[in-house]
Amino acid sequence: MLEIRDLCTCYGKVQALWDVSLQVNEGEIVALVGSNGAGKTTLLNTISGLLRPVSGQITFLGKMIRGLPPHAIVELGISQVPEGGRVFPEMTVRENLEMGAYPYRVWRDKEATLKQVYQLFPLLKEREKQLARTLSGGERQMLAIGRCLMSRPRLCMFDEPSYGLAPLVVAEIFRIIRHLRDQGITVLLVEQNVRRALEIADRAYVLENGRICLEGACTELLENDHVRRAYLGL
Amino acid sequence: MDIARLDLRKMWTPALLLIALALFATLPLYASRYLVILLTSIAMYVVLTGSWAIFSGPTGYISLAPAAFFGLGIYTSAVLGRTSPLPAVILVAGLASFLVALFVGALTLRLKGIYFAMFTFGLVELIKYFLLWYEVEFTGTRGRFVVVVDNTTIYYVMFIILATLLLTAYLIRRSRFGMALQSIGECEEAAAHIGVNVNLLKTVTFAISAIFIGMAGAIMATRWTYVDPYIAFNPLFSFMPVLMAIFGGIGRFGGPILGAVVFAYLEETLITRFPYYYMLLFGIVLIIAVVYLPNGLVGLAQILQKRISERRHAHTGR
Structure with a gap:
């Protein structure tokens, strides 16, 4: 579904990604793990068009999307839940969700989509008239996921969805991610919480210093010595 | 926007606007010359601040x-005013x-x-000095005369610009x-993530807001004759809209409009009553407002409204 080949991205003169190749198949949850500053967010932002790669290829459903502007990429069905949620603080919960349906492809059906999102997150329905800034961290993350779903994505990219949240909330969010996969949405999951990510995902890539250093099925990676030592503390 | 949100509280603003429009449209028929000129000045500031x-x-x-767009409008009027009809001049501006x-x-x-x-x-200064250079280099004079238009016509043109602006602003808000x-x-980053073409939208809106400022400049030029x-390109025309908007309250669209009306009236009164100290008084008013x-004024109105309703509740509670 998504195929990345030899991708290089720079911030000014500093190169952040080196020859990254990665593949996400339809219906999978693929985890992208690594420590702080490894380039995980950079990779997501390059896919969604916020950053322009220096070289390499990105194809989505057989279409070259490298160099397309972010709004065109959302229109094609790739949607990102940014780190920390990044909800619109002075808009109500409902307005936040409606904004998620901004792409032309989905704007007209937004009422129907909204119903589905409320079904998935009954809590958001309860709070629909509240300003987003009054929500708790976990609620904001759920709102951000809901907003992302409003664009009816084929591929959903999560950037550190568990960051800064209580364990119970994290469990709930991972349950939702699994549920989305069961609904037919493909997931690319960026996480620092390596153990949880490897437990939920089908395959994973390990990113270190801007390079993919390991890849494979999660069951294998959980047994891998390097992963166990560096990320699982075993 | 869905229908459920079009409740009564949101309906009274447009209704009030319609009544005001009717009142202002007939005003030159019975009002004094001074009032017409004063209202034109206020309307000009409302157009600048609203845009x-x-x-x-x-x-x-x-x-x-x-100030850059206002000046462009003024110069359009100065250059084309003699040869073209007024509506064409305004549209070109x-x-x-x-x-x-x-x-x-x-x-x-x-x-x-x-x-x-x-x-x-910087843009304001750039265009100003470019024009200055051009005038001195190629036309040989620094200034230009502008064709004079009578006050009632200026009033009506400004009024039409203002009405169009309010309508545009209202439609944009609702869409x-x-x-x-x-x-x-x-959150600009999140806006990009949900598929908003951020740069295009900003640029187009910036350009739409410039239309009204340019048109206001074109008609005001006819009042100044030279x-x-x-x-x-007086920088005051850049600062005034910002100050008036802050004074009125930036959050909602009504704030800047209210700010412009009160501020412009205040300026006019202060200039005529205290011609030497008016800037000083102006500054004091602004400091008090900011502190x-x-x-802004809208915030003040909300606080008062809240107090009144609280008092009413206290009375009924007894």
Whole structure:
């Protein structure tokens, strides 16, 4: 579904990604793990068009999307839940969700989509008239996921969805991610919480210093010595 | 926007606007000459501030460019006024401002915060000195005479510009486009993530807001009869909209409008009563407003409204 080949991205003169190749198949949850500053967010932002790669290829459903502007990429069905949620603080919960349906492809059906999102997150329905800034961290993350779903994505990219949240909330969010996969949405999951990510995902890539250093099925990676030592503390 | 949100509280604003429009349309028939001129000045400031608020209100990008578009309008009037009919002059002024804003916006709206504000202010100075150079180099004189138009006509033209502006602002607010502008102001990165074409939207809105400022400049020029680049590109026309908007309260569209009305009236009164100290008094009023009214006049109104309703509740409670 998504195929990345030899991708290089720079911030000014500093190169952040080196020859990254990665593949996400339809219906999978693929985890992208690594420590702080490894380039995980950079990779997501390059896919969604916020950053322009220096070289390499990105194809989505057989279409070259490298160099397309972010709004065109959302229109094609790739949607990102940014780190920390990044909800619109002075808009109500409902307005936040409606904004998620901004792409032309989905704007007209937004009422129907909204119903589905409320079904998935009954809590958001309860709070629909509240300003987003009054929500708790976990609620904001759920709102951000809901907003992302409003664009009816084929591929959903999560950037550190568990960051800064209580364990119970994290469990709930991972349950939702699994549920989305069961609904037919493909997931690319960026996480620092390596153990949880490897437990939920089908395959994973390990990113270190801007390079993919390991890849494979999660069951294998959980047994891998390097992963166990560096990320699982075993 | 769905129908459920069109409740009564949101309906009374347009209704009130309609009544006001009817009142202002018939005003020159019975009002004094002075009142007509005063209202034209106030309407001019409302146009400047309202146009400024269309773009800067939701997006939070502080533009100091109004004087540039105002001056462009003034010079359009000075150059074309003799040979073209008034409506054509006004439309050309609007179009010229739109195109310049589109070009400048496309170049600079990637800049954030203070950098954007500084660049837009630089634009005013750039056009001013370019014109000065051009006039001295090629026409040999610094200033130009503008064809005079009678006060009632100026009043009506300004009034039509104002009405069009209010309608445009209202339509933008209600639309998908307006929501997207708001989202840019709240979190530009997230706006891009949900598929808003951030740069295009900012540029187009900036250009739309410039149309009205340019048109206002074109009609005001006919009142001044003589203009030169210093008069036309007076930086005051950049600062006034910002100050008036802050004074009124930036959050909603009504704030800047209210701010402009009160502020413009205040300016007029202070100039006529205290011609030597008016800037000083003006400054004091502004300081008081900023310190005590963080949300402007609209914020004050909300506080008062809340107090009154609380008192009413206290009475019925007894």
